[in-house]
Amino acid sequence: MKILxxxxxMFLSIGFSHLKSEEKNIELKNKILKxxxxxxxxxxxxxxxxxxxxxxxxxxxxxxxNEGLEEDQIYEFLREKYGDWIxxxxxxxxNTYILWLLPLLLFLFGGAIISKNLNNKK
Amino acid sequence: xxxxxxxxxxxxxxxxxFIIFYKGLSNSNTYSPKISNKKNIPIxxxxxxxxxxxxxxxxxxxxxxxxxxxxxxxxxxxxxxxHPLLMELSKNQSAKLIGxxxxxxxxxxxxxxxxxxxxYSQIMIDNxxxxxxxxxxxxxxxxxxxxxxxxxxxKFIGPINKEIVKKIKLIIQ
Numbered sequence: 001m002k003i004l005x006x007x008x009x010m011f012l013s014i015g016f017s018h019l020k021s022e023e024k025n026i027e028l029k030n031k032i033l034k035x036x037x038x039x040x041x042x043x044x045x046x047x048x049x050x051x052x053x054x055x056x057x058x059x060x061x062x063x064x065x066n067e068g069l070e071e072d073q074i075y076e077f078l079r080e081k082y083g084d085w086i087x088x089x090x091x092x093x094x095n096t097y098i099l100w101l102l103p104l105l106l107f108l109f110g111g112a113i114i115s116k117n118l119n120n121k122k
Numbered sequence: 123x124x125x126x127x128x129x130x131x132x133x134x135x136x137x138x139x140f141i142i143f144y145k146g147l148s149n150s151n152t153y154s155p156k157i158s159n160k161k162n163i164p165i166x167x168x169x170x171x172x173x174x175x176x177x178x179x180x181x182x183x184x185x186x187x188x189x190x191x192x193x194x195x196x197x198x199x200x201x202x203x204x205h206p207l208l209m210e211l212s213k214n215q216s217a218k219l220i221g222x223x224x225x226x227x228x229x230x231x232x233x234x235x236x237x238x239x240x241x242y243s244q245i246m247i248d249n250x251x252x253x254x255x256x257x258x259x260x261x262x263x264x265x266x267x268x269x270x271x272x273x274x275x276x277k278f279i280g281p282i283n284k285e286i287v288k289k290i291k292l293i294i295q
Contacts, residue, residue, distance in 0.1 A: 039260045052225055053260045056251025063252070081258040 164256035171245035196234035212241035
């Protein structure tokens with residue numbers, strides 16, 4: 001009886017851990033799909049699109065996750081095939097540094113103007 | 123004086139924006155990925171259209187010649203338009219034409235080939251579109267030129283036309 005209980009517990013724990021890892025994979029897949037631009041659609045992510053292109057990308061990402069690739073490796077794979085444009089969240093590189101630094105510069109510039117005006121009023 | 127300076131700054135800024143947007147109007151609104159440097163052909167395995175045997179990319183591109191890879195489907199209308207030009211290209215002995223049948227129904231694809239002729243020396247089936255993604259394609263039709271070093275040297279998005287055929291012939295000569 002005791003052995004049977006142990007077996008049931010072991011069986012359930014293996015089953016649950018398998019379910020958990022599957023759930024994790026689905027979460028990761030959805031996260032990646034939402035961050036990929038559907039190149040043949042107008043303003044849609046691959047996650048939202050039902051186009052042929054999006055369907056193929058969904059299958060390939062599923063495959064890559066099952067192969068054990070990390071999120072960054074999958075983005076790198078897609079970037080190599082389609083360029084930076086396919087990723088919604090662009091990384092900081094020589095083509096995108098203006099995009100990343102401009103808001104910061106504007107913020108500093110605005111702050112400087114405001115503080116100068118405040119000082120003048122005093 | 124200060125007001126004039128402000129006005130000048132605003133006018134300069136607006137003119138700058140106008141020029142940027144005006145120039146943007148003439149840009150193409152379809153995105154086409156650049157092939158900045160020559161890429162190796164992807165490593166893949168696909169089913170042969172006629173024999174149903176799985177072949178790997180090494181076997182498909184084994185000869186020391188140029189290859190033209192054309193992604194097509196029977197449901198794709200522009201593929202029908204470019205087909206006569208592919209038939210013309212198939213007569214050229216300097217390159218082998220490989221067809222990649224993209225997300226298609228096999229019977230429809232066979233009818234398409236029977237009706238319009240077979241320009242391909244080999245057709246591979248890409249039911250899930252995975253091989254096409256490995257090539258960096260995002261639709262049909264698309265045509266790639268692979269050189270003797272098995273590198274993708276040129277990519278044509280959309281149906282090929284007479285101009286493109288001329289370009290292809292120049293490259294593979």
